[in-house]
Amino acid sequence: MSVEExxxxxxIELPTPPKPVASYVPIVQxxxxxxxxxxxxxxxxxxxxxxxxxxxxxxxxxxxxxxxTAINIIAHLKAHLGSLDRVKQVIRLNGFVQSENGFHKQPExxxxxxxxxxxxxxxxxxxxxxxxxxxxLPLNAAMQIDAIVEVE
Amino acid sequence: MSVEExxxxxxIELPTPPKPVASYVPIVQxxxxxxxxxxxxxxxxxxxxxxxxxxxxxxxxxxxxxxxTAINIIAHLKAHLGSLDRVKQVIRLNGFVQSENGFHKQPExxxxxxxxxxxxxxxxxxxxxxxxxxxxLPLNAAMQIDAIVEVE
Amino acid sequence: MSVEExxxxxxIELPTPPKPVASYVPIVQxxxxxxxxxxxxxxxxxxxxxxxxxxxxxxxxxxxxxxxTAINIIAHLKAHLGSLDRVKQVIRLNGFVQSENGFHKQPExxxxxxxxxxxxxxxxxxxxxxxxxxxxLPLNAAMQIDAIVEVE
Numbered sequence: 301m302s303v304e305e306x307x308x309x310x311x312i313e314l315p316t317p318p319k320p321v322a323s324y325v326p327i328v329q330x331x332x333x334x335x336x337x338x339x340x341x342x343x344x345x346x347x348x349x350x351x352x353x354x355x356x357x358x359x360x361x362x363x364x365x366x367x368x369t370a371i372n373i374i375a376h377l378k379a380h381l382g383s384l385d386r387v388k389q390v391i392r393l394n395g396f397v398q399s400e401n402g403f404h405k406q407p408e409x410x411x412x413x414x415x416x417x418x419x420x421x422x423x424x425x426x427x428x429x430x431x432x433x434x435x436x437l438p439l440n441a442a443m444q445i446d447a448i449v450e451v452e
Numbered sequence: 453m454s455v456e457e458x459x460x461x462x463x464i465e466l467p468t469p470p471k472p473v474a475s476y477v478p479i480v481q482x483x484x485x486x487x488x489x490x491x492x493x494x495x496x497x498x499x500x501x502x503x504x505x506x507x508x509x510x511x512x513x514x515x516x517x518x519x520x521t522a523i524n525i526i527a528h529l530k531a532h533l534g535s536l537d538r539v540k541q542v543i544r545l546n547g548f549v550q551s552e553n554g555f556h557k558q559p560e561x562x563x564x565x566x567x568x569x570x571x572x573x574x575x576x577x578x579x580x581x582x583x584x585x586x587x588x589l590p591l592n593a594a595m596q597i598d599a600i601v602e603v604e
Numbered sequence: 605m606s607v608e609e610x611x612x613x614x615x616i617e618l619p620t621p622p623k624p625v626a627s628y629v630p631i632v633q634x635x636x637x638x639x640x641x642x643x644x645x646x647x648x649x650x651x652x653x654x655x656x657x658x659x660x661x662x663x664x665x666x667x668x669x670x671x672x673t674a675i676n677i678i679a680h681l682k683a684h685l686g687s688l689d690r691v692k693q694v695i696r697l698n699g700f701v702q703s704e705n706g707f708h709k710q711p712e713x714x715x716x717x718x719x720x721x722x723x724x725x726x727x728x729x730x731x732x733x734x735x736x737x738x739x740x741l742p743l744n745a746a747m748q749i750d751a752i753v754e755v756e
Contacts (some may be wrong), residue, residue, distance in 0.1 A: 322559035323566040324581040328543050330485065330602045333634065335544050338582035391632050392639050396584050399740040407626035407742050414627040429628040430642035430750050432700050433740030436551040436585030438559050446582050450634045474711035475718040476733040480695050482637065482754045487696050490734035548736050588703040588737030590711050598734050 303384035306420055307374075317375040318342045321438060327380045332388070334380065334449045338396075339372045340441040341365035349442035352400040353409055357442040362397065366412030369445045373413075374420065381451060390417055390427040392448040398441065399433030406431040413445055455536035458572055459526075469527040470494045473590060479532045484540070486532065486601045490548075491524045492593040493517035501594035504552040505561055509594040514549065518564030521597045525565075526572065533603060542569055542579040544600040550593065551585030558583040565597055607688035610724055611678070621679040622646045625742060631684045636692070638684065638753045642700075643676045644745040645669035653746035656704040657713055661746040666701065670716030673749045677717075678724065685755060694721055694731040696752040702745065703737030710735040717749055 307314065318339070320326055326337050341349040341364075349365025351357045357365070378384055395410040410431050418425040427447075437444050459466065470491070472478055478489050493501040493516075501517025503509045509517070530536055547562040562583050570577040579599075589596050611618065622643070624630055630641050645653040645668075653669025655661045661669070682688055699714040714735050722729040731751075741748050 320581075322581075322583070323563045323570060324545070325578045326580065328541060328578070328580050330541060330543050331483075331635075335580045335600070337580040338584075389632060389634060391634050393628070394582065396582075401739070403740055404742055404744045406740070411627045418627060426629045426632070428630065428632050428639045428641040428750075429624075429626075430698065430700075430748065431626070431742050432584075432642075432736075432738055432748065433742075434584055435587040435739040436553070436555055436558070438556055438583050438585075440556045444582065444584065446580075448639070472733075474733075474735070475715045475722060476697070477730045478732065480693060480730070480732050482693060482695050483635075487732045487752070489732040490736075546734065548734075584736075586736055587739040588705070588707055588710070590708055590735050590737075592708045596734065596736065598732075 303420060312371060314375040314378055317379050318372055326376050332451055334451050336373055336376055336447045338444040338446040339369045340439060340444055341368045342372065343368055347439050347441050350440055351442060352398045353403055353442055355400055359405065359409060362409040362442050363412030365442050366410055367416045369443060370413035370416045373447050377449060386451050387421060387424055387449055388452045389450040390421060390425050391450055393427050393429045394446045395429060396432050396434045396444045398437045403433060406433045455572060464523060466527040466530055469531050470524055478528050484603055486603050488525055488528055488599045490596040490598040491521045492591060492596055493520045494524065495520055499591050499593050502592055503594060504550045505555055505594055507552055511557065511561060514561040514594050515564030517594050518562050519568045521595060522565035522568045525599050529601060538603050539573060539576055539601055540604045541602040542573060542577050543602055545579050545581045546598045547581060548584050548586045548596045550589045555585060558585050607724060616675060618679040618682055621683050622676055630680050636755055638755050640677055640680055640751045642748040642750040643673050644743060644748055645672045646676065647672055651743050651745050654744050655746060656702045657707055657746055659704055663709065663713060666713040666746050667716030669746050670714055671720045673747060674717035674720045677751050681753060690755050691725060691728055691753055692756045693754040694725060694729050695754055697731050697733045698750045699733060700736050700738045700748045702741045707737060710737045
């Protein structure tokens with residue numbers, strides 16, 4: 301089964317990838333490594349997970365936001381690669397979660413992205429990760445996630 | 453026109469690159485990828501954009517600081533490469549902006565670096581980026597930016 | 605002298621590397637680059653440097669925590685590579701320090717890791733670095749450090 305078929309089976313429709321919100325590009329490839337710019341939990345132009353976790357953005361809402369951010373990452377990969385079967389290995393996710401004072405469950409939030417990527421890509425989706433709790437993020441998004449992906 | 457001539461035309465004089473403030477080196481190359489350590493908005497040994505954005509460091513001051521940080525990145529590249537024409541592609545800028553509570557315009561601040569890099573290097577300067585709002589930075593600088601650059 | 609002999613001479617015993625705290629893997633290799641997930645100052649399953657620096661976690665305690673984090677990075681490398689002599693160059697440490705309001709000495713804290721890595725690996729341990737002061741970290745750890753390493 302191709303990755304696109306897997307996504308379809310999971311009921312996931314890839315959106316038109318969101319445009320960068322400033323003076324940069326969404327993807328650059330060097331050799332067989334693809335670098336993606338930081339993605340936000342945006343759907344139809346609207347940020348779907350807003351503010352600090354767990355208040356006002358609940359952990360559940362934030363996990364959904366992380367999954368949506370991963371969908372945006374995959375949408376950019378699809379636009380760049382043509383076929384998602386060209387993904388050889390997801391190398392890295394860098395995850396930054398807007399965090400309330402005293403919140404330390406950034407890994408749980410980011411699992412919303414990591415588990416989705418692992419489900420979509422199988423062994424090729426097993427990645428390294430950093431999970432950081434930050435003070436503020438662009439557009440008041442609850443998280444920003446970027447990726448490095450090996451392609452063929 | 454060489455990149456050095458372009459800088460000259462823009463009235464930019466590259467400084468002696470700032471020394472690392474601790475136990476590490478400014479640049480390491482692996483294959484044709486050059487990794488730069490995080491740079492600060494330092495000029496003549498002095499931090500020129502200080503504190504959180506937008507207070508006490510205004511957005512305008514912070515954009516200037518981001519441009520100055522980009523100049524320091526280029527100065528390190530020049531010292532390492534000899535000729536800046538050896539830059540094949542700027543792959544990535546990682547931007548961290550010291551942010552006041554409720555400030556979400558990190559992308560606007562970092563455009564001070566991104567637009568400058570794009571102007572200096574043209575298509576070779578089109579990079580991916582992350583923009584993170586952080587709580588504190590070394591030397592109370594308003595931003596820290598690091599880079600990954602493909603060279604030939 | 606092998607890196608393992610050097611560690612032994614320094615009185616350092618590598619632990620069984622800590623398991624990831626969520627849905628990702630500790631190491632992925634692409635070509636001759638090894639990416640490590642963010643590591644915490646964990647020993648025998650317990651976080652040894654807790655909270656913001658310098659309160660409640662003193663700078664001295666935090667430097668020890670950064671060194672312990674570097675030991676965990678090396679333990680993962682050993683598990684992945686078999687022999688640490690396969691390390692060709694430590695390319696990058698990304699260091700995030702949980703910081704109290706007004707704390708700007710992240711570089712001093714992270715030197716606990718950088719100086720240790722340089723001592724263990726010699727010239728091959730001379731790395732680039734970023735040093736960021738963040739609001740919160742997983743498990744309330746005082747720091748998280750990840751690495752990119754060139755191997756042969």
